[in-house]
Amino acid sequence: MYEFWVSRWELLAADAPLLASALAAAAVIIAVLYAIFRIRWRKVLTPPRIALVAGTIALAIFLIYLTAPERMGFAVGGGRLAVYVGWWGAPYGREYGLSDCALEWVNASSAHVMRIGYGGARAAVGWLMVSGPGVKAEGYGIFVRGAEWILIARCPDGTYVLGAPGLSPETARD
């Protein structure tokens, strides 16, 4: 039985360097504009107000992650497939018997995963498209950086694209 779970806060923490770079860039740009337009803007762009704007942006980013479920992931093995993603259109709480789904395994190193949805430093979530030599598939799911295998599960009511470190045909068989 293989299972992978990740919390929204782990995704946020993984994206922290990117968010920090955006905030650092924004802070420098605001400082440059403040220096250039200091005569007119001195009364408008006071340090507390700049801090307020930066704080609001940070809060807005924080709120985006709140739209994700507390924990998301999937489990496969023991004859069952469970998909608990619940973000960017990917369903939450779908369980299938593995015999009801057609499974295809794709080596991640030979495939490209594209997405319409969330794409961060740790994972891609939403509508995922896999393309590689002899394979072209798409469906909802989650793909985590470091995955060696991609599982494409064609189940009765939808196709799922799932990948995470440690997932392999062997680990899913047990």
Added chain:
Amino acid sequence: MIRFLLVAFGLPWLLFPLMYYQVPGAWPLLVMFAPALGVLAQGEAYEPELRLRDLVAFAYPLAWVAIAAAVTAPFMAPAGPEAGARHLLARALGVPPDSVPDTLVEFVVRYNLLAAPLLAPVALAANTFLAFGEEYGWRGYLTPRLARRLGWVGASLVVGALWGLWHAPVLLLGHNYFQKFWWPSVPLFTLHCTVASPTFTWVYLRHGVVGAAAFHGGVNAFAGIYFLLYPPEPPWLWNPAGLAGTLAWAPLSLYAALRVRQAPRPA
């Protein structure tokens, strides 16, 4: 001028490792403000006039895109937005065009075509704002200083060459030509900026720094329209930043050069 050049050119190279290792990252936005930071480091900050009417320059680059499309037309039949988006995505993702899923192509085309009119005001604001960081240095500071000695046309050409070279760090990371560490991108884009530069100077003399920023923002915002007609294959040729786009600047810059040479040199 030395401190200006050191900061304007030095900061992008300082950020180069970060831009290379942290993808996606926001550092390229900071790079666009390196020339403005250079002016501040030089201690020659100035306050540009903020006139709403100068933002009209945002629309001028539509003429450039139209000429670029006209330049391409005798050599290639328009392939449509799907082909352009497919090739762009393939280049950006480093996969063969056939490997790009139809769903993704349709999404990109639909999103861009449908959202474009709604996003126009956002594009105007965001692109003008970011381009301001460059224009404050290249047009607002460096061009007039060089024009004292070289005249407006000479200054435009020198600034254009410097401005193109300045893009080297981002070009080597695949900007505009979709290929990392492809060194011909640097001379190609240096030529592009040199040819385009007199038009930028003309806009600057007519609309000031904010107008030049709006114009530059318009170039960045509208260049993609070209891909609705033609795929960037090969990117050094059929691309707004390729030879087609460079050639499209030529008539505009010729007209601009004739106009700006009549302008009095700055004191």
